[in-house]
Amino acid sequence: MSDIVLDVRNLRVEFPTRKGVLTAVDDISLTIRRGEILGMVGESGAGKSMTGMAILGLLEPPGRIAAGSIHLSGDRIDNLSDREMQQVRGRRIGAIFQDPLTSLNPLFRVGDQLVETIRLHTDLTKAQARERAKDLMREVGIPAVEERIDNYPHQFSGGMRQRIVIALALCAEPELIVADEPTTALDVSIQAQITALLKRLCRERGTAVMLVTHDMGVIAETADRVAVMYAGRLAEVGAVEDVVRRPRHPYTAGLMGSIPSLRSDVEELQMIPGAMPRLDAIPSGCAFNPRCAHAGPKCRRDIPRVEGTQAAACWLATEGAVA
Amino acid sequence: MKIRPNAILEVDGLERRFDVSAPWLNRVLERKPRRTLRAVDGVDFIIQRGQTLALVGESGCGKSTIARLVTGLHAPSGGSVKFHGDRDRMQMIFQDPFASLNPRWRVGRIIAEPLRTLRPDTPDAVVAARVDELLRTVGLSPSDGQKFPHEFSGGQRQRISIARALAGEPEFLVCDEPTSALDVSVQAQVLNLMKRLQKEMDLTYLFISHDLSVVRHMADVIAVMYLGRIVEIQPTKDLFANPLHPYTRLLLDTIPDLEAPKRDRTPMGGEVPSPVSPPSGCSFHPRCPLAFDRCKVERPQRRAEVHNRRVACFACETGAAATGLKETADV
Numbered sequence: 001m002s003d004i005v006l007d008v009r010n011l012r013v014e015f016p017t018r019k020g021v022l023t024a025v026d027d028i029s030l031t032i033r034r035g036e037i038l039g040m041v042g043e044s045g046a047g048k049s050m051t052g053m054a055i056l057g058l059l060e061p062p063g064r065i066a067a068g069s070i071h072l073s074g075d076r077i078d079n080l081s082d083r084e085m086q087q088v089r090g091r092r093i094g095a096i097f098q099d100p101l102t103s104l105n106p107l108f109r110v111g112d113q114l115v116e117t118i119r120l121h122t123d124l125t126k127a128q129a130r131e132r133a134k135d136l137m138r139e140v141g142i143p144a145v146e147e148r149i150d151n152y153p154h155q156f157s158g159g160m161r162q163r164i165v166i167a168l169a170l171c172a173e174p175e176l177i178v179a180d181e182p183t184t185a186l187d188v189s190i191q192a193q194i195t196a197l198l199k200r201l202c203r204e205r206g207t208a209v210m211l212v213t214h215d216m217g218v219i220a221e222t223a224d225r226v227a228v229m230y231a232g233r234l235a236e237v238g239a240v241e242d243v244v245r246r247p248r249h250p251y252t253a254g255l256m257g258s259i260p261s262l263r264s265d266v267e268e269l270q271m272i273p274g275a276m277p278r279l280d281a282i283p284s285g286c287a288f289n290p291r292c293a294h295a296g297p298k299c300r301r302d303i304p305r306v307e308g309t310q311a312a313a314c315w316l317a318t319e320g321a322v323a
Numbered sequence: 324m325k326i327r328p329n330a331i332l333e334v335d336g337l338e339r340r341f342d343v344s345a346p347w348l349n350r351v352l353e354r355k356p357r358r359t360l361r362a363v364d365g366v367d368f369i370i371q372r373g374q375t376l377a378l379v380g381e382s383g384c385g386k387s388t389i390a391r392l393v394t395g396l397h398a399p400s401g402g403s404v405k406f407h408g409d410r411d412r413m414q415m416i417f418q419d420p421f422a423s424l425n426p427r428w429r430v431g432r433i434i435a436e437p438l439r440t441l442r443p444d445t446p447d448a449v450v451a452a453r454v455d456e457l458l459r460t461v462g463l464s465p466s467d468g469q470k471f472p473h474e475f476s477g478g479q480r481q482r483i484s485i486a487r488a489l490a491g492e493p494e495f496l497v498c499d500e501p502t503s504a505l506d507v508s509v510q511a512q513v514l515n516l517m518k519r520l521q522k523e524m525d526l527t528y529l530f531i532s533h534d535l536s537v538v539r540h541m542a543d544v545i546a547v548m549y550l551g552r553i554v555e556i557q558p559t560k561d562l563f564a565n566p567l568h569p570y571t572r573l574l575l576d577t578i579p580d581l582e583a584p585k586r587d588r589t590p591m592g593g594e595v596p597s598p599v600s601p602p603s604g605c606s607f608h609p610r611c612p613l614a615f616d617r618c619k620v621e622r623p624q625r626r627a628e629v630h631n632r633r634v635a636c637f638a639c640e641t642g643a644a645a646t647g648l649k650e651t652a653d654v
């Protein structure tokens with residue numbers, strides 16, 4: 001069997017509303033291998049979290065997967081019942097969100113939450129599970145574990161809480177971790193600690209990680225491959241060095257140019273005119289065409305697609321012409 | 324850097340403490356002492372007219388409190404803020420462009436308000452013309468004045484806040500994380516606008532951000548804060564070419580760099596301590612790779628003999644920082 005852990009094909013997520021059906025995620029295909037970190041970037045509203053939630057089976061109704069398939073190590077998971085999916089989430093997929101308090105119960109000691117999760121997924125006794133919880137806390141870098149294990153979530157700092165959430169996500173030794181903006185609320189020094197931790201765990205355990213963030217810097221330092229989203233679709237995928245240094249899609253290039261540099265001086269930052277379209281007003285053809293300096297008639301007519309693992313959804317990049 | 328000997332703002336020994344004690348009854352019953360949080364703990368800086376001074380530092384280091392002290396929203400607990408300009412022409416731009424705009428007012432009225440406050444007798448037609456002009460200045464159209472804030476995107480709302488601030492004919496703008504809630508492409512639009520306006524109108528900015536690359540792009544002078552104090556203050560170029568304080572160095576070493584990613588970094592250890600019970604001596608000493616005995620008992624000051632008051636650190640006084648940190652930073 002191949003080492004592909006996550007295989008998403010032609011995924012579409014829709015939200016039926018009074019005004020009509022909104023498509024938040026449109027025709028997304030991607031794979032993540034064992035031990036690989038895939039970064040998902042894009043601006044606010046691009047559909048990054050919706051993609052992650054669809055994979056986790058946590059879409060809030062009426063949101064639903066309208067097309068496509070999701071396979072986890074060969075097993076199809078997008079058509080499971082809620083109960084089956086709950087099992088998969090606990091055992092095979094771990095989740096880490098921006099706010100650690102969404103994953104922690106404020107009324108229970110963190111040790112008890114870890115022990116409960118471990119026992120749900122293993123045959124360990126209570127005492128054994130408690131030892132395992134301590135090991136996990138040490139592994140994610142909580143100091144003075146013997147004292148901290150009986151603390152409540154509010155007694156930890158934001159960075160320490162996020163470490164506990166990572167420990168929780170690891171309890172069942174999942175094949176895949178979906179981390180949605182895990183460091184966005186944290187200070188840079190703590191952010192660096194958490195991403196270093198994620199990287200180490202992924203390397204040591206061979207866990208596949210989907211890292212959702214809007215921070216290109218974090219992606220550049222953490223991810224092996226990147227998927228850039230725009231208006232619910234994939235704009236570009238590729239190895240991180242390629243996408244950052246030699247972006248093929250005009251949107252990715254614009255995004256990179258708009259970030260102030262730590263090295264060179266420019267009087268004016270590069271600007272992408274306009275803003276990302278709302279879901280109820282996605283332009284025909286290439287969704288980026290109203291903001292693109294290269295747009296031609298073909299761009300307004302036909303939707304470009306990402307083909308393969310190293311590509312841009314752009315007529316100029318793929319066919320060299322937009323007429 | 325263009326040094327001009329006319330300070331518009333002088334901040335001297337500024338302090339702000341907050342009482343964070345438990346309620347009186349709990350305190351009596353549980354015999355807990357009164358507790359004080361030192362949000363700003365002896366801060367000095369000067370801003371020259373037409374320049375941008377940036378405050379950077381991690382969450383809770385006191386940046387917003389300084390902004391509120393400078394604009395008069397808080398009273399100092401000690402020290403002074405001297406503003407050598409027209410107080411009525413000091414404006415503030417906040418991080419959250421939505422919360423700071425009245426949702427029930429049309430954008431035109433929001434923008435007109437500071438103008439009406441500044442010059443109450445201005446005829447309506449003049450106000451309306453000025454609002455149209457301001458909307459154009461920030462890249463919106465006069466017809467946008469008829470809309471409500473919720474009809475705009477985050478970046479457009481921040482432009483509305485800027486237009487409102489400009490309506491007060493400011494000479495001095497306090498900008499507290501003006502682009503932190505925005506996407507990078509929108510941030511670029513707002514930062515470019517702010518730079519252009521500064522040049523055209525000779526504005527002075529106190530610019531607050533936790534993002535060092537944004538600050539590098541915007542500021543003439545950067546003050547790095549840690550736990551309520553300025554640990555280092557330097558012209559932007561010098562700060563990046565030759566950071567002095569161990570905290571600044573670790574910070575510069577920690578921020579992800581798109582152009583030269585450090586994929587196997589060893590991050591700075593530890594966390595920012597609580598400002599309610601800060602460490603003794605130099606408050607950075609528990610995380611500092613260069614800390615020595617003196618750092619635990621005595622608090623370093625910025626002194627004229629040490630790099631011309633640019634840094635508060637004992638290791639910089641002895642020169643240990645110049646040699647010592649390179650080796651220890653990788654630990």
Ligand SMILES: Nc1ncnc2c1ncn2[C@@H]1O[C@H](COP(=O)(O)OP(=O)(O)OP(=O)(O)O)[C@@H](O)[C@H]1O
Nearest residue numbers: 015022024043044045046047048049050051214279
């Ligand atoms: N319940 C809902 N009903 C309709 N549309 C929704 C709903 N929830 C989210 N959306 C829309 O789906 C789109 C994608 O949202 P998503 O949360 O995936 O964005 P994102 O890329 O994660 O952005 P951010 O960086 O802001 O987190 C957005 O346009 C959002 O407004």
Ligand SMILES: Nc1ncnc2c1ncn2[C@@H]1O[C@H](COP(=O)(O)OP(=O)(O)OP(=O)(O)O)[C@@H](O)[C@H]1O
Nearest residue numbers: 341360362381382383384385386387388389533598
């Ligand atoms: N009104 C208040 N009462 C009590 N404590 C306060 C008050 N305002 C601020 N503080 C505290 O003062 C310290 C400095 O806060 P401040 O908001 O100035 O930090 P900041 O540098 O702006 O942080 P951030 O980057 O998170 O905005 C923090 O510990 C904060 O909790």
Ligand code: SF4
Nearest residue numbers: 286289292299314315
């Ligand atoms: S397909 Fe056309 S509009 Fe879209 S990014 Fe490429 S050139 Fe621009």
Ligand code: SF4
Nearest residue numbers: 605608611618636637
């Ligand atoms: S004074 Fe001492 S502890 Fe503080 S930064 Fe300098 S060397 Fe480090």
Ligand SMILES: [Mg+2]
Nearest residue numbers: 048049050180
């Ligand atoms: Mg999101």
Ligand SMILES: [Mg+2]
Nearest residue numbers: 386387388499
């Ligand atoms: Mg603040």
